Amino acid sequence: MEEQMLGSNGVQCLRRAVKARSLERSGESSPLRLEDFPLQARGRDIVTEQGVVVATAADPLISEEIARRLNNGYWSEQEDQWAF
Numbered sequence: 314m315e316e317q318m319l320g321s322n323g324v325q326c327l328r329r330a331v332k333a334r335s336l337e338r339s340g341e342s343s344p345l346r347l348e349d350f351p352l353q354a355r356g357r358d359i360v361t362e363q364g365v366v367v368a369t370a371a372d373p374l375i376s377e378e379i380a381r382r383l384n385n386g387y388w389s390e391q392e393d394q395w396a397f
Contacts, residue, residue, distance in 0.1 A: 350387040354380040 349361035354376040359368040370376035 345383075347387075351384045352380040359383075 356367045
């Protein structure tokens with residue numbers, strides 16, 4: 314189902330972004346840092362708060378979906394940290 318919604322290029326981009334987030338959690342270097350959030354979709358590009366392009370999707374709708382999912386993960390992580 315996910316591949317139908319995002320297309321194979323979108324799924325690959327999302328997988329790379331998720332892998333980057335898991336590297337960040339494990340303490341390894343990651344292309345995404347906390348100060349990069351929230352991410353924005355600008356056309357096909359996904360950009361950080363500073364305007365740095367971190368990924369390019371197959372089309373603008375895919376980039377919007379990927380940015381939304383990554384931002385949701387970021388906000389969820391922030392809520393978890395403050396829940397204690």
